[in-house]
Amino acid sequence: MNHVHNFDAIVVGGGGAGLMAALHLTRGGAKAAVLTKLYPSRSHTGAAQGGIGAALGNLEEDHPEWHAFDTVKGSDYLGDQDAIEIMCNDAPEVILELEHMGLPFSRTEDGRIAQRRFGGHSHHFGEGPVRRSCYAADRTGHMILQTLYQQCIKNNVTFFDEYQVVDVIFSEGRCAGVVAYRIQTGEIHIFRAKAVIFTTGGHGRIFAVTSNAHAFTGDGPAMLFRRGIPLEDMEFYQFHPTGIAKLGILITEGVRGEGGVLRNHDGERFMERYAPTMKDLASRDVVSRAIYMEIREGRGINGNRWVHLDATHLGREVVETKLPDITDFCRTYLGIDPAVDPIPVAPTAHYAMGGIPTDVDGRVVIDDWKTIVPGLYAAGECACVSVHGANRLGTNSLLDLVVFGRRAGRHMAEFCKQADLAPLPADAADATRETFDRLFSGEGSETPAQIREELQTVMMDHVGVFREQAGLELAVEKVRELKERYTRIRVQDQSRVFNTDVLEAWELGNLLDVAEVTAVSALNRTESRGAHSREDYPKRNDEEWLKHTLAYRTEDGGIELRYKPVIITKFEPKERVY
């Protein structure tokens, strides 16, 4: 027996991009529902700290064009410049929309939205740092998530909380809906819709040390990949320079935006050597590599695998009022006071630049000919527009999800006015039922936790900040071995009520798929660009590699790589120096 629900539009994921899309779908007259495996307020958007970028110019001169240049340069020229221009031009308006919805931004002396410096954001095309990051203390993501959830409640958006979407339904060349597993009961539900948007977030849990939530297992990209949709630029994965050592918990770039500096064992402010102009506010790939180099050359703190983030000179007032959550994290997890003690930090797996390829209206694009699948959309971290290219700037992820969540929601609302429901295939839920039957009945000796741990270790060691041929080959081989072992796992919990054991096993399948795509894409790209840093190919190679990767699943379960050109409008590629 199937439970079947009919909507105009389904939003898969209750984070910033999903809620923004749901709001604009509802305003556009569509009957929309949000399906989330958590509660919306638990989404990882809430963990974003430092700010959201927009050239409001509230404190000093700024222009969307400067913002666009910084984003293109930050992307190491791999970002599509038409999409970047749209994002930076829409930014001021969308920030005001959030403020009008009630978002409690921090304020300037004259009562306007406060702004601060952030990595890679500059004035006059790279001359020096600019105050562009709009913030609400160091909990900007929390405020965005809360505000959007509040507005969804106000606008009577329908929510299906704790429904894990596990498959997408296609029919007659269109998206026809999704299949979901209701976590509380174990029932399979079918949601028919004219349009579906995937806003499922990231997949940092493929790595051993990450700032990402346990929930970030790449569900959306993996589901679509298995159904024949390509994944774009998956080799570009950002390591944030300042995670709490060993734990990976994010320490916002806002600490450096407020004047904090990185120091090695000798107390040296080493970023002056790596980035003479922007110093500690160079882009994240540059700073993460610098920290690795310091550690590698023996200048980690007391020989350990971390350096210090020093905010002790900022004064207690700044630390406690502008960085209260950071203060709390340091106290809770490290037992230190950041106003007095330096914070031990090391790069932590943080953000996927790659994902489901879309156009600027969130429509999923499946090749280099702008071919779309009618009714299928994606936005936020799981998508690749591509505005972040090979490296994302801080504050641009929150901006990405509100700008493109909004654009997609609006486009979907219009689409729903002229579309009808695609016919529902009779076997729509069969594959899902088979998958779960297989997971429940598996009697092998492999445990999901063991496979996940081995996956996270090999990805961290060989597909991390620095990469080279032999390590990548080893990683690909290892992931394939783990995929084979995954067919022999056993799920202990046989209850149909709130079975997180079977769901973690299902999520592990997603981690394995996105990890394999990441490693294979990285192995093939024989250059260094942005976050993809090959020690055996240390230079960027525009002649051969100024192009996006598209990874397809082949019929025999392998991966085929194709490529598509980068869209360049105003800014010709040049050498990247901070």
Place this chain on the structure above:
Amino acid sequence: MKATFRIQRFDPTKDKKPYYREYQVELDPTDRVLDGLNQIKWYQDGSLTFRRSCAHGVCGSDAMRINGANGLACKVLMRDVGEKVTIEPILGLPVIKDLIVDMEPFFAQYRSVMPYLVNDEVPPDGRERIQSIEERERFDDTTKCILCAACTTACPSFWANDQFVGPAAIVNAHRFIFDSRDRAARERLDILNSKTGVWRCRTIYNCTVACPREIQITKAIGEVKQAILYGETTS
């Protein structure tokens, strides 16, 4: 350290009532209680069920009773609970399985207080609404709420009567009542002046102690009571 976890278990498909089961785990003193729960789930007993997501105290998924006190499992460290730790679900909401409670009544109470900005006026210059640093500071504390339910499920008045809207909902009403940009303070105060509103609060302070975000909840509830009595909202 070798830690003993004593955990309340219940699966409605096979258990008539909850029972306790003990597990031994090897952990560091700086590990989170959540790390212990994950070790048990991943390597000993996959059927142990609890919610978790961000694992650093910002998503609000893993509120539970840890040695009798409400807290987030990802924000309480082993060195602070010792070698023997008892884990139970939060009180006052129906248990679905193990440490999972039905959050729906909690979110229904949250939704009942109009937890969203009400203001249809368009700012004159098409820019942001002006709000001074002092006006913003007035409601800063209550913006921190992550809806984890640690406060409401620590409240004896809520245990006694689950129709009481509870501290978390009042915190979220406070966040808008004292926002200079909002225009619906009166309606929210009317809601909270009802029989299930703020007057069921007996100033016991359990909520304030339980809050993992250190929100001064009892103080916020007091300010709402004052506003109902004396009518002052945005100062």
